[in-house]
Every structure is written in C-alpha cells, then in structure tokens.
Amino acid sequence: MCGIFGYAGKKDAGSVIIEGLKRLEYRGYDSWGVALASKDGIEVIKKVGAIGDFEELEKLPFSNIGIGHTRWATHGGVSNVNAHPHFSADKSFVVAQNGIVENYQELKNTLITKNHKFITETDTEVIVRLIEEKLKSTDNLFDAIKKAFVDLKGRNTIIILPTSGKEVYAVRNGSPLVIGIAQGEIFIASDTLSFGNHTNRVIYLNNYEMIAYKTENEQLDIYNVNNGNKISYQESLIEQDNVDIEIQGHDHYMIKEIFEQKDTIRNAVQYSIEELHDLIEAINKSNHVYTVGAGTAGFAAGQIAYYLRKIAKINVTELKSYDIDSYKEIFCDKDLIIAVSQSGETADTIEALEIAKNKGVKIASIVNMQGSTITRISDYQFLSRSGPEICVASTKAFTAQISWGFLLAMSLVGKHDDAVNEIYRISEMLENYFRSKKFFKSEKVFKEIAKNFANKEHFFVLGKGQNYYIALEGALKIKEITYKHFEGFSAGELKHGVIALIEKETPVIAIISDDEYKEDMLSAVAQVKARGAFVVGISDQDNQLFNTFIPSCKSDYIDSLTKIIPFQLISYYLGIQLGNSPDKPRNLAKSVTVK
Ligand code: F6R
Numbered sequence: 246m247c248g249i250f251g252y253a254g255k256k257d258a259g260s261v262i263i264e265g266l267k268r269l270e271y272r273g274y275d276s277w278g279v280a281l282a283s284k285d286g287i288e289v290i291k292k293v294g295a296i297g298d299f300e301e302l303e304k305l306p307f308s309n310i311g312i313g314h315t316r317w318a319t320h321g322g323v324s325n326v327n328a329h330p331h332f333s334a335d336k337s338f339v340v341a342q343n344g345i346v347e348n349y350q351e352l353k354n355t356l357i358t359k360n361h362k363f364i365t366e367t368d369t370e371v372i373v374r375l376i377e378e379k380l381k382s383t384d385n386l387f388d389a390i391k392k393a394f395v396d397l398k399g400r401n402t403i404i405i406l407p408t409s410g411k412e413v414y415a416v417r418n419g420s421p422l423v424i425g426i427a428q429g430e431i432f433i434a435s436d437t438l439s440f441g442n443h444t445n446r447v448i449y450l451n452n453y454e455m456i457a458y459k460t461e462n463e464q465l466d467i468y469n470v471n472n473g474n475k476i477s478y479q480e481s482l483i484e485q486d487n488v489d490i491e492i493q494g495h496d497h498y499m500i501k502e503i504f505e506q507k508d509t510i511r512n513a514v515q516y517s518i519e520e521l522h523d524l525i526e527a528i529n530k531s532n533h534v535y536t537v538g539a540g541t542a543g544f545a546a547g548q549i550a551y552y553l554r555k556i557a558k559i560n561v562t563e564l565k566s567y568d569i570d571s572y573k574e575i576f577c578d579k580d581l582i583i584a585v586s587q588s589g590e591t592a593d594t595i596e597a598l599e600i601a602k603n604k605g606v607k608i609a610s611i612v613n614m615q616g617s618t619i620t621r622i623s624d625y626q627f628l629s630r631s632g633p634e635i636c637v638a639s640t641k642a643f644t645a646q647i648s649w650g651f652l653l654a655m656s657l658v659g660k661h662d663d664a665v666n667e668i669y670r671i672s673e674m675l676e677n678y679f680r681s682k683k684f685f686k687s688e689k690v691f692k693e694i695a696k697n698f699a700n701k702e703h704f705f706v707l708g709k710g711q712n713y714y715i716a717l718e719g720a721l722k723i724k725e726i727t728y729k730h731f732e733g734f735s736a737g738e739l740k741h742g743v744i745a746l747i748e749k750e751t752p753v754i755a756i757i758s759d760d761e762y763k764e765d766m767l768s769a770v771a772q773v774k775a776r777g778a779f780v781v782g783i784s785d786q787d788n789q790l791f792n793t794f795i796p797s798c799k800s801d802y803i804d805s806l807t808k809i810i811p812f813q814l815i816s817y818y819l820g821i822q823l824g825n826s827p828d829k830p831r832n833l834a835k836s837v838t839v840k
Contacts, residue, residue: 246834247329247343248272248315249422250439251404251413253460254430259305261443262313265432266296268439268490271498271635272588273834274315276328280339281311282410287339291328310413310460312406312433314341317834320349321366330406331365331373338386338407340376342369343435344420345839347399372403387457390414391470394455400592400839404433416455416470420838421590421618424448424456424465426480431458431465435836436590437616438633441488446480449616483615490633499636499726499820499827503813506641507675510806512630513611513645514652514668518661524609524625525657528553531607532579534561537569538586539593539837541639542646544718546585548805549611549650551711557657566594567840569601578605583650586610587634587642588836589617596840598622611649613642636828637835638725640813643718644806651803667802674798675807687795691814694781694793695822697752698729698815704752705743706733706812707769711805712756719754719812725830726820736762736769749777754812755791757784758804783811 248269252261262279278291283306290305296315314329321327330339346352349368352375357363361374375396379389386407394403400419407414415422415433425432425440425447432440433456437447448467450456455470467476495501528534534553538546543565550563564572566584582601586594589612598608598619609625613634620626629645648668655664678684698704704723708716713735720733734743736755747753753773757766770780770790782791785799798807820827 246272246317246836246838247420248274248435248439249312249341249343249402249404249415249433250314250435251312251406251415251433252431253310253413253458254427255309256430258308258311259302262311263296263302265434265439266313266315268442269315269435270296271633271637272315272317272435272836273637273829274317275323276318276325277313277315278328278330278341279305279311279313280330280406281305281308282406282408283308286336287332287406287408287410289330289332289339291325293323293325293328308410310406310410312339312341312404312413319345319839320368327365327367329369331367331370333373333377334362336408338376338405340369340373340403340405342372342401342403343838344401344418345399346371346397346401348397352396372397372401376405387414390416391455391468391473394418394470411461412457412459414455414457416453417450418452419592419595422450423616424450426465429463433458436614437483438488438490438614441483445483447483447616448478448480449621481616488633490635497636497817497827499638499640499817502634502636502641503810503817504679505632506644506810507672507679509629509631509641509645510648510668511672513648514665515630516627516649516652518656521653521656521661524653527581527607527609527625528559528657531581532577534559534581534583535564535572536561536583536585537564537566537594537597538584539566539591541643541718541721542585542587542591542594544714544721545643545646545650546583547717548647548714549583549585549653551714552647552650552654553657555711556651556654559657564597566591566597569597573600573604576601576604576606580606582606582608584608584610584612584619584623585646586617586619587613587629587639589614589619591619591837592840593837595619595622611646613645637830637833638722638816638827640722644809647806648803651806655802663802667800671798671800671803671806675810678798690793690795691818692822694815695818697779698819699822701752702730703746704729704731704754705746706731706754706756707736707739707766708733708756709736709762709766710758710760712758712808715756715805715808718809719756722812723816723819725833726816726825726827727823728825728831729819736766739769739772744772744776747773747776747778751778752781753778754781754783756808757782757788758808759785759799760804783808
C-alpha cells in the first residue's frame with residue numbers, strides 16, 4: 246500500500262525520488278506524486294496510473310530536496326487531485342501520508358467550523374488543515390506538526406516538506422518509516438529496499454518518533470512527538486545482497502520468483518542449530534505456541550503449525566492475525582507466537598502481536614523484509630532471505646517460510662541436519678526441473694490447462710493432511726491472478742456438503758502425496774469423477790482417474806513444499822491466457838499496512 250520516499254542531498258532529488266518510488270511500486274498503488282523544493286517554491290506533479298517516463302518529469306526543476314508518494318486509494322477515488330503530496334492553502338508546505346486517519350470525519354467537521362476549505366476527498370487533507378490550524382497559535386512548523394500528529398487516531402506516517410526547502414519532517418506511528426544515511430544525504434522511506442541501492446546505513450524509527458532534518462548543516466534530529474524530547478539513535482547495517490530488483494530477462498517478476506524458489510528455499514534454512522537454540526528453548530518452555538499471519542502468510546503459518554504438531558509433537562494453534570478476538574482472553578506470559586510475514590508490515594499481524602505482547606506473550610518471527618516492524622518487535626527474529634518479492638502474489642516467500650518452519654520442527658527433534666539436507670535435495674530437484682526439457686514439456690501442459698480453464702468460472706482444489714494448507718494457498722494464488730473462483734477444501738469436507746457443487750466438467754485439482762492419505766485422496770477423486778468432474782492430479786505418480794496429470798517432485802519429509810509450485814504456474818499461465826497482469830493483479834496491494 247502507500248509508499249513514502251523523501252530525499253535531501255547533493256543529487257538531483259527528482260531522479261532519486263522517482264527511482265525510489267519505482268522501488269516501492271511492488272507495494273501496490275494507483276496514483277503517485279512528487280514535490281520538489283527550489284528557490285521558486287515547491288513544484289508538485291501528480292499522476293494516476295504507473296510511474297512512467299513522462300515529459301513532465303523532465304520539466305521538474307533541479308532540486309536537492311523533495312518528497313514522493315505512491316497512493317493506494319482508501320478514502321476518495323483514484324484521481325490526480327486525491328493523489329499526494331497535498332499543498333497547504335498558502336502553499337507553504339506539502340504533506341504525504343501512509344495510513345488511515347480513523348477520526349478524520351470528526352476532525353474534518355471541527356475544521357470546517359473553523360473555516361478550513363477542503364478540496365479533496367482524502368483523510369490526508371485533514372492532516373494538512375490540522376497543521377494549518379495549529380499554525381494559528383505558533384509560527385513554528387515543527388511544533389504545529391507535533392501538535393497535529395497527536396490528535397490523529399489510527400496508524401499514520403507522514404512526511405512534510407516546507408517551501409523553504411531547508412528542512413524535511415516526518416513522523417511515524419504504525420505505518421513503516423526508515424531512514425537511510427549516506428555522506429551528505431538522507432533518505433526517508435517506507436522500506437529499506439527503496440534506498441538499498443544508495444546506502445546500507447539505516448536508522449529505524451519507533452512509533453511516535455519524529456524526524457527533523459536540516460539541509461544547511463546536514464543535521465538529523467529525532468524527537469518523541471508526545472513529549473518533544475530529543476532521542477538518541479543508532480545506525481544499523483542492512484544485508485545488501487537482498488536489494489536487487491532487476492527482472493533479469495524474464496517476462497514478469499512472478500515467473501522469475503517462481504524459478505528462484507530453487508535457491509530461496511535453501512536460503513531460508515541457513516540457520517545453524519546454535520542460531521535456533523534460543524527459540525527452541527522458548528518453545529520447549531512455553532505453555533502454548535501459536536502461529537499467526539494473514540493471507541498467504543496465514544496459510545504458511547498454518548503449514549508451520551502442522552509441521553510443529555506432526556513432526557515435533559508440539560501443541561500449536563494457527564491463528565489468523567485479523568481474527569484473534571477470543572484468544573485475547575487467554576494469551577498469557579508463558580505463551581509464544583511465531584509470526585509469519587513477507588513484508589513485516591501487515592497491519593493486522595502487527596496489531597495481533599501488539600495485543601499479545603501486552604499480555605506478556607513472547608514473539609518470534611519469520612519475515613522477508615529486513616528491518617521491518619514485525620522483525621523489530623520480535624524477541625526471536627529470523628529472516629527468510631528470499632530477496633525482494635516484487636510480484637504482488639507471494640510465491641517464493643511462502644515456500645521459504647514453510648521451509649524454515651520445517652527446519653524448526655525437525656530441529657526440535659534433533660533432526661536439524663536431515664532437514665537441511667532434504668531442503669537441499671529438493672532445491673536440486675527444482676533446479677533440474679526448471680533447467681531441463683521436463684519444464685518445457687510441463688510448460689505445454691500448463692498452457693493447455695490454461696486454455697481449458699479459461700472459459701470456466703468455478704474450480705475446486707482438494708488436499709488433506711500435509712496438503713490441506715497447500716490446497717488453500719493454491720486456490721488463493723490462482724484467484725489472485727485469474728480473478729476466477731477457486732476454492733480449496735480438505736478432501737474430508739467433500740461428502741459433508743461440497744460435493745453438491747460438482748457437476749459435469751467441473752474442474753477439480755487434487756493434490757496427492759504418497760502418504761497415509763493417498764487412499765482417502767484417491768477415493769475423493771473417484772467420487773468427484775463419478776459425478777463428471779474434470780480432474781487434474783498433482784502427484785508424483787499418474788493415475789487412471791486423472792484427466793490431466795501434473796508430475797511433482799517427491800520428498801519423504803516435506804512433499805507439501807513441492808506441491809504448491811504447479812499452482813503458482815497454473816496461476817501464471819492462466820492469468821496470461823486471460824490477459825491479466827500477473828505482477829499487479831487488480832485491487833491488491835503487496836504490503837497491507839492499513840486495516
Ligand atoms: C497473497 C499475499 C497476501 C499476503 C498477506 C500478508 O499472495 O501475498 O495474502 O500474504 O497480505 O502479507 P505479509 O506476508 O506481508 O504479512
């Protein structure tokens with residue numbers, strides 16, 4: 246969702262900001278804007294749609310300081326006027342925001358009674374008018390921002406550029422904000438990836454911290470916005486191998502990221518038993534372990550809970566981060582939560598963790614984005630190290646997360662090395678599969694399936710045991726890119742209602758591992774087949790019940806890991822067949838920083 250990028254330094258701010266916004270594109274946006282300060286005041290351009298090489302960009306003045314924003318509309322339609330940054334009435338400053346002002350209606354009504362005029366439908370404009378209102382009792386913009394910010398409810402992060410172009414301010418609460426530091430330069434942005442190509446030196450901000458940067462003496466100060474006290478801060482270094490966002494000759498990021506899984510599953514298990522030791526001890530000592538996440542990360546949380554129960558025999562409950570209501574009552578200081586997230590900035594997950602943390606629950610996390618909020622609030626932090634995931638639909642982050650969960654479960658029962666070896670073996674199988682002619686043969690199968698599926702609307706996915714969450718995630722993946730109704734079920738659910746939906750030619754995808762549920766799965770397939778279903782089998786062995794067979798790699802320990810890949814490929818090829826954009830599916834944002 247919305248992205249913020251501010252820059253001050255020696256370079257051409259316009260180009261640095263546009264490049265930074267492009268590196269934030271993956272978060273999802275529908276419009277964007279840039280504001281640059283120069284001796285003639287502030288120049289703003291705002292546009293609906295993708296950031297392109299517009300002529301207007303060339304017309305922007307040379308400037309050493311500016312702010313930019315990518316907007317994912319929440320309040321007010323997608324339009325140039327609603328895009329950020331927003332000017333103050335007297336054009337003395339501009340504001341961009343990430344988040345939602347939950348009390349914006351109340352604030353707006355009060356501000357209207359004080360004669361403020363509103364020209365947009367956004368909640369952001371309330372912040373602009375509120376700062377103007379506070380400026381009636383002080384001529385100090387810094388003070389006015391501070392006073393306005395504490396009146397806002399909700400998770401909000403704002404950046405403000407005054408016309409003087411001599412300073413830039415930003416305040417954080419909930420929505421992400423990090424600072425990048427280089428010689429004579431500062432970057433203020435929603436994530437470290439956006440400036441990771443310029444510097445690896447970062448400062449992380451906590452909630453209610455405010456940045457004031459003065460260009461004259463390159464002075465950076467950080468304050469607590471509630472009491473105005475100055476805060477001492479420390480620099481950290483980010484791992485720079487994870488900042489490359491080149492598409493490397495692929496048609497789309499989605500297919501690039503699907504192929505990358507041969508490497509990323511290996512990266513995710515680069516934790517020695519010593520590095521896992523503290524978490525293992527905390528799990529062993531805890532009263533109850535929960536896993537938590539949303540969407541794909543929620544399914545990964547479910548799969549990790551499954552491995553912890555099945556392999557390590559630990560009592561683990563998987564939770565959806567947006568639906569922890571009844572658990573609030575029973576969380577206690579002897580519990581442990583393992584949070585799963587690609588971005589580390591998902592508002593629902595952060596809120597769940599905050600609630601749990603207040604009850605004394607210990608937090609562990611497996612996150613892809615280094616330096617993100619979830620990582621920073623965790624007692625035990627692990628990175629999935631998949632590299633930037635640019636395609637909105639998550640692929641490599643999911644397999645990395647479940648590989649890490651498998652490593653954890655196996656390590657709990659003294660089988661750390663077996664887990665690593667197995668992930669390496671699968672990685673090799675995937676490498677051979679994607680490299681060899683086999684893939685090109687199956688690419689034909691996927692394209693064929695895409696053609697067959699293009700005219701259908703309803704599809705069902707069946708899995709059981711280790712493949713239950715794979716069925717749910719497989720169905721979600723295809724929904725996201727094809728906009729078709731795919732529904733994942735446990736095969737056990739079939740006879741209890743779902744079978745009523747099966748009619749002649751209904752497509753059913755069945756995931757069948759060579760495990761204790763193989764017979765159950767084959768019975769379920771026979772039952773849908775008897776009612777005319779068109780069955781696609783994902784398995785390591787063909788079966789006469791399948792109309793189409795998709796072979797998948799076999800693993801004794803973690804077969805489920807390889808079973809998700811065919812779904813990602815069906816999603817990609819069917820999405821293309823339907824003329825959809827695989828990397829930027831409609832309505833979706835990558836980083837869901839609002840509730
Ligand atoms: C789907 C997808 C989403 C995310 C969810 C949580 O492909 O990516 O369902 O998994 O929004 O996001 P993270 O993982 O960033 O916490």
